[in-house]
Amino acid sequence: MIAEAVRAKSPRQIDDGVIRNLGLVGVLIILVIIGIVTRPELYSDPTWVRNNVLTILQQASAIGVVTVGMTFVIIGGGIDLSVGAIIALSGVWATTLATQSYGAAGMIFTALVVGLAVGVVNGVLISYGKLVPFIATLAMLVSARGLAAQISGKQTQVSANATINDIASTKLIGIPLLVWILAAVVAAGWVLLNRTTFGRRTVAVGGNPEAARLAGINVKRHTLMLYALSGICCGIAAIMLTSQATSAQAAMANLYELDAIAAAIIGGTLLSGGRGTIVGALFGVLVFSTITNLFAINNLSTEVQNMVKGGIIVAAVLIQQFRYRSLTQLLKR
Amino acid sequence: MIAEAVRAKSPRQIDDGVIRNLGLVGVLIILVIIGIVTRPELYSDPTWVRNNVLTILQQASAIGVVTVGMTFVIIGGGIDLSVGAIIALSGVWATTLATQSYGAAGMIFTALVVGLAVGVVNGVLISYGKLVPFIATLAMLVSARGLAAQISGKQTQVSANATINDIASTKLIGIPLLVWILAAVVAAGWVLLNRTTFGRRTVAVGGNPEAARLAGINVKRHTLMLYALSGICCGIAAIMLTSQATSAQAAMANLYELDAIAAAIIGGTLLSGGRGTIVGALFGVLVFSTITNLFAINNLSTEVQNMVKGGIIVAAVLIQQFRYRSLTQLLKR
Amino acid sequence: LLTACTSNDPGTDAQVKTNSSGDANAAPGTKVVIGFSAPAADHGWIAAITNNAKAQAGAYTDVELKTVEAGADAAAQRAALATLIAQKPTVLVMLPHDGKELNATGLEAMRAGIPVVNLDRAFPSQAAYRLQIKGDNFGMGLAAGDYIGAQLKAKGVSNPIIGEIPGIDSLELTQERTQGFNTALAAYGFKVANRRPAEFTADSGQASATALLQALPKMDALWNHDDDQGIGVLAAIKQANRSEFFMVGGAGSKAAIDAISADNSVLKATVTYSPSMASSAISLARLIGQGKGLNDLVELQVPKQITLASETITKENAAKYAKLGF
Amino acid sequence: MSDPSASAGTATGGDPVLRLTDVVKTFPGVRALDGVQLEVRAGEVHCLLGQNGAGKSTLIKVLAGVHHADSGEISWLGEPFAPVTPQAAMRAGIATIYQELDLVDDLSVAENAFLGHEQSRFGFTRRRSSAASTRQILARLGHPEIPPRRLVKNLPAAGKQIVSMARALSHDARLIVMDEPSAVLAHDEVANLFRIIRELTAQGIAVIYISHRLAEIREIGDRVTVLKDGRTTAANLPARSTPTRELVGRMTGRSMEYVFPPRRPAPEAEPVLVVEGLTRHGEFADATLAVAPGEIVGIAGLVGSGRSELLETIFGARRADSGTVTMDGRRITGVGAAVARGIGMAPEERKSQALLLDEPVYKNMTLASFSGFAHGGFTDTRDERAAALRTADQLELRPRDVDRPARTLSGGNQQKVVVGRWLLGGTKLLLLDEPTRGVDVGARAELYQVIRGLADDGVAVLLVSSEVPEVLGLADRVLVMREGRLVHEAPAEELDEDTVLDLVMAGSLLEGEPA
Ligand SMILES: Nc1ncnc2c1ncn2[C@@H]1O[C@H](COP(=O)(O)OP(=O)(O)OP(=O)(O)O)[C@@H](O)[C@H]1O
């Protein structure tokens, strides 16, 4: 009987996602322990530790915002290779002399609108032009960086706007504004994915597009909106990065696409779509920025750093899988 | 009557792949026409045209070999982000002073073995370690480049071996040896995919791994072999590139993974696996290298070049789709 | 501080030298077609190289400049140069992606009878170029290390904590700079405490500097290889509220020189690696094309090798260098 | 949206709500609908009958706005009707349960039920209220135990079917179309379904019901329309009184009886397959059985009793917690070993477990045997194609075209491809899990002949089916499975349908489940 089948499976009640995230928390803890063991003198200073946590969070903020958008796109069955390029284009456009003359509001507005516009173009190409997402956004990557180089004359454009530049150094209740922005985007992303029709339809569109269509969902329009959302996230990230670097240039946010996709996947998002969690994606980003921090405080050379990094990523995923399996096993009893 | 309709001949008989490839040939022809229109004085010289074709083919040769391996991996339901890094590691390992002391054969052997070994590690992580291919090969990308940097001490290693260096300048029957190698790899790849049980398994494993497993195919072992195959292709490409540059370094073949994946997909390979063609992948590579050639003979600035390139890629895919649709329509009658 | 000097306007700050002082070489001579190729610019220094070359060529009535874009990597540059060589320019000026990887192309051009001016990144083979103009990467690190060593010694710091932010670490030029830096520091008995490479971009500079500052809660001196990424490095320092150390830059951008003369940040000096070498390369390529030599030299032809000295710009001499900033 | 005037009428006496005239729909190379006529009245259960590939699913997809008719007229509630999207059809009051499950695995039961028309406020889903509504619908469907917040991927196949039905009921529909809803349901579930259908028709809601099981049509149907090769060959036959001969004749163009091939006296032989104490915790326990060459052993049981899991574990596709499987005296440890020893399994879910949808039919048929056709690693597609064509003829595959992608076959024909795969190879033991699911009456008889023929040639067959008459008619020996345990074993001759049903249900009756 279905009744028994249903009862037999009750351990599943505890969400896969939650267990996976627990695994990532475990990975984070292990990374911190490695840090403590290797550099005890630093970790013995509470102020330093506090600052270190804030630094890690701050360095995760821009890429974290991008990853939230990316997670939506991937859950919806797509991929966005153009996020780094969108950031560059938004950042460069927001820091031209002309835009800067409109002040901070003008710059923020420009970055968001450029991000949104590029996202919409991606979305239209993919949903109505029927281009494979990989190809469409790869083409956009190339074009948007080209346009950014054209606009900036390949120069680093310094931001003269104190308000923009101050975003990166402002703190609220002791926590950097950038981290608040990340928190807000993650919270909004979580609500959007889990508590709105938009989010639920995203899962449907990515998980079973045919079923979504049969259920009367406008799959094309929804797909378009996902890329637009990713574009807006890139616009936000562009402002954050511009503020951090007090400048923008065509080569900024290099390879952010890889980092964002990797973070989303490590966080438990299925590359083929239909499943993923925002909190997991956040943890994915944190794992990467904690690894970077660990390398920095141990002064590893680039080549050793790279060799080790691959190993850590593999280990992290294996630990997470192991925890996942053993936990489900445990809960089954 | 259905029976009659069937006898009328199902158009599916004419392979989707063939029609798609016809579309890509169309794209190539259009690109050449653009070249003729923009630089008629060059195209009026038959020797130049002949040389230009050979140049395009030669530039396509190393990436073409990589793309063949990548196409197998993708058809088999995976992805290999580490191809560029494998090339770098193979190339660097093959050009250390120690290896060079074994002569050309030693260098070639080293490159192939290193490529194979890294591919096997990828395969083991993915099939037996159950890592997502994206993450496993991304980790490998980072590690292999790190190792290559370590081995080379971040120096460009010059090849002192005349045999190796001559590969790039040798011609057989007027056609560069590198082009012959590409032709051989493509031919072998085509036979392997379309005429052997290995190819059949690849399609099954990528198309429906559960069905393949239940049909008695050893999905894990096969997956491992696919990454090993990709690794060997990278080893071959490493020798080709080393010969062309008469040197190798840790940063060589940068972003080849993106180019190879893009070429495979443009050639009609499904990113989700289960479908793809070797000939299409070759055409995909040729489209990219013809675009580069077009830019070079028109001396476009990098930024304009990039802006235009995205547009050309989109247009190429749209043309191909259009031709695909109208051809199937035509054949329906 | 940096806010006043956006470099959004390429061209105006290009460095041009016309020999105006009644020099015989300045007089128009036979027409020279100069082929030029440099890697795709995605940061300030390379962009300045191309701009300088164009501006310098524009200053001569007898020079025609044919530039080809070098694309994304050595392979692309090889392909681009193949088409350029086919057009038989009088002289070829080339800043390769990688000197070793493009050595073969240099040889090919020389064999085809086209003198090659090899800019910045050296060809290993002597036969591959007619003239080599290089910045001094090792010397740059040496200069930075010397400045830092001297300053710290003067201050009487015995066991200084020194940070380093190089550019893209896989490049050989980065290696040479770092080696020079370490050599100079070793002379003072100092060494680098932490080294976080960036990617020649401001945002990567910010990220690397943030990591470095976190790893070194107290620091005495910092060398940042590249003033363009230095914009981000300085931003990170400000965001971290740190000022207990001083910083030395690299390359010599206008923004950096201005900051040094304003003396209101941790940036106290920068060691030059001037993109003006592109202007010089065009001038000398013209002379080679016309078979002329350098006036102050006894020899009748342009010499085979020129290595620019890396100079240290400090508050004291900043005014003099202001016009060379890029 | 129940219409009080309609609900007053008798089941067959309502006004016509839907009328199709000369509807044509072509796919590349196939005229799937070739002039269909259909009339459905309010409050009736209108059955669609037809062989696999006759066009039934295509017809209902035209109604649902998934496909668009090439020509012909549809009138709905007296108005011309041509739904452009599924949404349009739903808004017009037509809800559909598709033949292929159309659920989203990673959404909950409630979210699936209300997908596309979520209960929401300002875009925020109203989780509590939609859970409550879902619970209500599930209770109505006789399954209050399915938690609305459970992810659908964690439900067994039958549970998924219930969710599909819940989705149809969540719409305020005036016509509900059901495409083979009973295919994955067991006996008691079907009774449940019929109860709901009766409730619906009593409210004046019209139902179009598609099934290959004639007995069901007799029980629930009011009128029958028969399709053959995309055409209506008979319309509005009385469902209860039309003789089977006539129905089958109209479907197939020849007269055929629903008969089982005669059994031969079982040869005395040592068993090839021996299963001892096989256990997977939570699925089945202590299964001990043996199958001899030339013998057909059937396993009867309710949906969810663990039969599929048992079969898959025997095949090595799942790892046993304890117990052993031996074939010809050799242990089976994994699928590779099983296939190498000559075991073949036709799994339960053809789309996810068996088919390469984009590959041609012949490659699907030879998926387990292509290396046998190969010479030195090089495939021989000519031989493969020929062999596939022979099997296709055996199973009446239609269209008889082995080069067409499996995706374009009708549901029943896809099932034939999956079964055909194992008829091709030289298997010594065949594990068949619901081999006739969705297969039409005519082809079913053929399939029985083929299976019996194999047994006569010495192949051992272990068969799982939710249709008790099939198990009784085809098998030599029957095992009854209840809640993961084999509770009874007897020669098929000694059992009848009622006895088996009693044995099968005992557990659930004790638990007081609604019958
Ligand atoms: N998407 C498609 N492309 C091409 N042909 C198709 C497609 N869908 C269905 N067909 C063809 O249309 C015909 C009718 O198929 P349909 O699914 O309507 O049959 P059915 O009566 O539902 O059969 P079954 O009882 O097996 O479910 C078949 O020949 C089938 O192969």
Ligand SMILES: Nc1ncnc2c1ncn2[C@@H]1O[C@H](COP(=O)(O)OP(=O)(O)OP(=O)(O)O)[C@@H](O)[C@H]1O
């Ligand atoms: N994906 C799954 N994960 C864990 N347990 C499962 C899964 N699917 C089924 N089960 C368990 O296995 C038991 C049997 O499931 P299933 O419904 O497949 O049985 P069955 O007898 O083969 O029925 P049928 O084949 O008629 O649908 C159920 O009680 C259920 O608890």
Ligand SMILES: [Mg+2]
């Ligand atoms: Mg059907």
Ligand SMILES: [Mg+2]
């Ligand atoms: Mg089952």
